Amino acid sequence: MSSLYFDNNATTPLHSEVHGVMLDCLKTQFGNPSSNHTFGRKAHELVEESRDKVARSIGALPQEVFFTSSGTESNNWFVSGISSVYPDAHFYYGATEHPCILKPMQKLKNSGIHVKKIPCLPRGGIDFKYLESINTDHINIISLMHVNNETGAITDLKKIRKLVGDKAIIHSDAVQALGKIDVNFHELGIDFMTISSHKINGPQGIAALIIKNGIDIDPFILGGGQESGMRSGTENIVAIAGFAKACELNSEKLQDSSRQGALRDLFESKISELGAVIFAQAEPRIENTSFFGFPSIDGATLITALDKYGIGIASGSACSSNNKEPSHVLIEMGMDPMTAQSAVRLSLSTLNTQDDVLYLIDKIKYEVKRLTSFASILN
Amino acid sequence: MAYSDKVLDHYENPRNVGSLDKDDPNVGTGMVGAPACGDVMKLQIKLGENGIIEDAKFKTYGCGSAIASSSLVTEMLKGKTLDEAESIKNSAIAEELALPPVKIHCSVLAEDAIKAAIEDLKSKK
Amino acid sequence: MKLPIYMDYSATTPVDKRVAEKMIPFITEDFGNPASRSHAYGWTAEHAVEEARRNVASLVNADPKEIVWTSGATESNNLAIKGIAEFYSKDKGKHIITCATEHKAVIDAFRELERLGYEATYLEPEANGLIDLEKLKAAIRPDTVLVSVMLVNNEIGVIQDITSIGNMCREHNVYFHVDAAQATGKVDIDLAELPVDAMSFSAHKTYGPKGIGALYVRRKPRIRLQAQMHGGGHERGMRSGTLATHQIVGMGEAFRIAKEEMHAENKRIKTLHERLLKGLTEIEEVYVNGDLEHRVPHNLNISFNYVEGESLIMAIKDIAVSSGSACTSASLEPSYVLRALGRSDELAHSSIRFSIGRYTTEQDIDHAIDVLKQKIGKLRELSPLWEMFKDGVDLSKVEWAAH
Numbered sequence: 006m007s008s009l010y011f012d013n014n015a016t017t018p019l020h021s022e023v024h025g026v027m028l029d030c031l032k033t034q035f036g037n038p039s040s041n042h043t044f045g046r047k048a049h050e051l052v053e054e055s056r057d058k059v060a061r062s063i064g065a066l067p068q069e070v071f072f073t074s075s076g077t078e079s080n081n082w083f084v085s086g087i088s089s090v091y092p093d094a095h096f097y098y099g100a101t102e103h104p105c106i107l108k109p110m111q112k113l114k115n116s117g118i119h120v121k122k123i124p125c126l127p128r129g130g131i132d133f134k135y136l137e138s139i140n141t142d143h144i145n146i147i148s149l150m151h152v153n154n155e156t157g158a159i160t161d162l163k164k165i166r167k168l169v170g171d172k173a174i175i176h177s178d179a180v181q182a183l184g185k186i187d188v189n190f191h192e193l194g195i196d197f198m199t200i201s202s203h204k205i206n207g208p209q210g211i212a213a214l215i216i217k218n219g220i221d222i223d224p225f226i227l228g229g230g231q232e233s234g235m236r237s238g239t240e241n242i243v244a245i246a247g248f249a250k251a252c253e254l255n256s257e258k259l260q261d262s263s264r265q266g267a268l269r270d271l272f273e274s275k276i277s278e279l280g281a282v283i284f285a286q287a288e289p290r291i292e293n294t295s296f297f298g299f300p301s302i303d304g305a306t307l308i309t310a311l312d313k314y315g316i317g318i319a320s321g322s323a324c325s326s327n328n329k330e331p332s333h334v335l336i337e338m339g340m341d342p343m344t345a346q347s348a349v350r351l352s353l354s355t356l357n358t359q360d361d362v363l364y365l366i367d368k369i370k371y372e373v374k375r376l377t378s379f380a381s382i383l384n
Numbered sequence: 385m386a387y388s389d390k391v392l393d394h395y396e397n398p399r400n401v402g403s404l405d406k407d408d409p410n411v412g413t414g415m416v417g418a419p420a421c422g423d424v425m426k427l428q429i430k431l432g433e434n435g436i437i438e439d440a441k442f443k444t445y446g447c448g449s450a451i452a453s454s455s456l457v458t459e460m461l462k463g464k465t466l467d468e469a470e471s472i473k474n475s476a477i478a479e480e481l482a483l484p485p486v487k488i489h490c491s492v493l494a495e496d497a498i499k500a501a502i503e504d505l506k507s508k509k
Numbered sequence: 510m511k512l513p514i515y516m517d518y519s520a521t522t523p524v525d526k527r528v529a530e531k532m533i534p535f536i537t538e539d540f541g542n543p544a545s546r547s548h549a550y551g552w553t554a555e556h557a558v559e560e561a562r563r564n565v566a567s568l569v570n571a572d573p574k575e576i577v578w579t580s581g582a583t584e585s586n587n588l589a590i591k592g593i594a595e596f597y598s599k600d601k602g603k604h605i606i607t608c609a610t611e612h613k614a615v616i617d618a619f620r621e622l623e624r625l626g627y628e629a630t631y632l633e634p635e636a637n638g639l640i641d642l643e644k645l646k647a648a649i650r651p652d653t654v655l656v657s658v659m660l661v662n663n664e665i666g667v668i669q670d671i672t673s674i675g676n677m678c679r680e681h682n683v684y685f686h687v688d689a690a691q692a693t694g695k696v697d698i699d700l701a702e703l704p705v706d707a708m709s710f711s712a713h714k715t716y717g718p719k720g721i722g723a724l725y726v727r728r729k730p731r732i733r734l735q736a737q738m739h740g741g742g743h744e745r746g747m748r749s750g751t752l753a754t755h756q757i758v759g760m761g762e763a764f765r766i767a768k769e770e771m772h773a774e775n776k777r778i779k780t781l782h783e784r785l786l787k788g789l790t791e792i793e794e795v796y797v798n799g800d801l802e803h804r805v806p807h808n809l810n811i812s813f814n815y816v817e818g819e820s821l822i823m824a825i826k827d828i829a830v831s832s833g834s835a836c837t838s839a840s841l842e843p844s845y846v847l848r849a850l851g852r853s854d855e856l857a858h859s860s861i862r863f864s865i866g867r868y869t870t871e872q873d874i875d876h877a878i879d880v881l882k883q884k885i886g887k888l889r890e891l892s893p894l895w896e897m898f899k900d901g902v903d904l905s906k907v908e909w910a911a912h
Contacts, residue, residue, distance in 0.1 A: 032529060037520035077751070
């Protein structure tokens with residue numbers, strides 16, 4: 006297998022076995038899981054078996070898994086649902102979180118709740134010192150992503166737990182961690198976790214919020230009372246079955262990560278020779294991701310140039326590729342806007358071969374040379 | 385919700401459906417529940433000369449578990465003395481039928497029906 | 510004939526094979542993230558999403574720009590109700606109106622707003638399930654910000670007079686949301702003409718996949734709403750979250766087919782409905798719930814007096830029907846919709862919803878009628894209430910030992 010798709014942190018192709026499960030389900034299963042007849046019961050059983058599989062793959066209990074429509078929804082639910090249970094708590098979130106944590110937190114802050122941003126260090130990791138200084142007598146609610154979607158930097162959640170104490174409620178957006186590093190909910194010692202299917206070769210439109218047994222949170226989407234009353238809306242059964250299969254297959258992906266790491270290191274050593282800056286390189290990172298830039302070349306320009314070879318690569322997060330703002334992650338890391346504007350993200354999958362990466366390097370080399378010469382003419 | 389095989393059996397082949405003459409001095413009638421709650425049980429017992437329940441009949445408006453509970457009770461009652469009948473507990477009914485928690489009230493209703501039928505019988509003596 | 514027979518199309522519909530075929534390529538090859546603007550993978554997905562948006566818009570005669578994707582009608586209802594109320598309450602006030610027979614997704618969103626300091630009016634419908642316009646008019650106040658009424662009721666199938674309700678809202682400067690989850694493909698919807706500001710849709714009630722829906726948000730005059738899900742700014746900032754391309758494609762295709770075939774299909778379903786109605790009303794002591802004229806033929810909600818609904822469903826296990834909406838069928842309460850119509854407890858407890866659709870045949874209907882006649886007879890033999898009725902006892906006069 007070979008692929009010129011290097012944007013696997015945006016979304017991943019469906020695994021063929023996931024595809025098989027979904028097609029089968031699409032053709033044979035159609036009952037509403039809430040219905041009290043054979044069709045409904047079969048759909049209900051499928052949902053519950055899927056919940057079991059998802060739970061097992063991340064070291065959680067089935068009753069701790071709540072299906073949602075996206076990672077975005079899970080993160081919004083967490084912020085909205087926990088703040089209505091604990092309006093007097095102190096909220097903390099990481100500076101480089103995804104917008105679907107940043108914006109709901111901003112909204113909380115605007116409504117007068119105590120909300121603070123945990124700063125990020127120039128290396129790409131969060132500032133642990135900041136957390137040492139918070140008042141642990143208070144109820145603290147902390148949301149920190151396990152792996153950053155742009156830089157790939159990993160946050161040590163067990164260390165966070167030690168710093169903030171047992172009383173704190175910790176949520177982690179683990180959307181980019183799943184499938185790249187081992188994620189075990191109970192071992193991580195956190196209370197809430199967001200995971201998403203389409204980042205692990207499962208379908209789009211399905212995700213989950215993992216809620217530790219016994220922890221209170223209000224629902225976000227109200228109605229018929231599905232998901233034990235926590236998330237209303239008819240269950241997306243085909244996608245749920247696909248998500249469960251993707252979770253089952255996840256361990257295979259983990260086994261491939263050192264190969265991807267070697268490819269990534271090869272890539273980085275070659276582009277460094279061409280003058281690239283690599284972001285968060287000194288930080289513990291997931292092995293499939295490289296976030297880099299050529300100081301004089303706009304990231305979007307390089308991406309467009311590479312697209313004509315059929316190469317799919319991105320400038321940071323897909324959600325924000327529509328706007329012209331430089332990466333907020335790099336700005337938080339203290340980069341100047343010019344450097345941030347140059348950023349390009351490589352994210353590999355099991356499908357990318359060494360030949361694919363060499364081809365990419367070759368094309369980057371050619372395009373960088375061409376674009377630099379333009380730049381020098383213009384200057 | 386899936387029903388146990390025993391509930392299905394009693395539901396599909398209910399035992400002792402019917403009515404006894406409620407004016408017979410040896411017949412006790414118990415009617416419990418209300419349409420508003422979704423179940424009404426009518427249970428009748430007939431006492432033999434020897435003080436033993438020789439016949440029991442029921443009619444029930446309600447869910448499958450309610451029908452099964454009352455059908456089972458008619459079987460349990462036959463051959464018992466009134467004292468023995470009075471000691472039948474709802475937990476025994478629920479256990480025998482493997483009722484799920486949301487259906488436990490059906491077994492409670494069946495126990496109430498027994499008590500009401502015995503009371504009616506005693507009031508006639 | 511294939512058993513069991515599915516007659517629960519209002520709970521969910523099978524995915525049309527043509528819809529499934531259309532979805533398959535987007536599950537396999539064309540997997541890009543529609544928000545990725547920098548490569549062909551993303552563009553292919555975006556193109557498919559936009560084509561689907563045109564198909565959805567076309568069924569309801571809206572502009573594609575007025576369609577926002579969501580995860581289903583429940584989310585659409587939450588977004589419209591909370592979003593409009595939050596956005597406009599500062600100017601208009603905090604009073605909101607809906608009907609007691611709405612879907613739980615609307616009722617619960619209203620309850621949540623009440624918790625946040627809004628005041629809500631739940632209109633009681635008439636005995637036929639329809640809203641009396643005079644009662645609505647009397648309920649509207651200067652501080653009323655939003656009215657939410659469903660087009661087709663999920664339990665009893667009645668069609669509300671959306672045009673008149675909408676005109677009344679316009680007159681009083683009140684925003685108007687309509688839950689149309691049960692209406693697409695069943696009744697004509699022309700949003701260019703209808704005085705509606707926001708409308709919720711679901712794919713899986715119209716032969717599309719589960720987990721996808723849409724919200725129509727009017728552009729002329731422009732309606733604004735407070736986003737409920739924040740993040741990457743997808744769907745023009747109204748609803749963030751990666752779009753599920755294959756599901757969107759499925760919804761688009763389902764709605765395209767609906768537009769093409771609904772008129773012929775509805776004629777056929779009307780004939781089936783009449784057949785079912787005629788057959789079942791031959792049984793003694795049956796009552797149809799909801800207006801017989803202002804209704805979709807896809808639904809027949811009927812109470813079989815003196816027989817309890819759940820035991821009846823068990824008795825007719827070869828026919829998949831429901832005793833009210835699927836969302837609440839796990840609870841033991843009788844249908845709140847029938848209670849709101851003023852039905853007695855016995856009748857509310859005795860109701861069955863038959864909902865038929867694209868794959869229902871005449872033989873299915875005939876079999877259902879036969880089975881019902883036989884099982885109703887059997888259950889009435891078992892029913893003490895039936896015995897009392899036959900003995901001429903007035904049940905409303907009996908003092909029940911409530912428990």
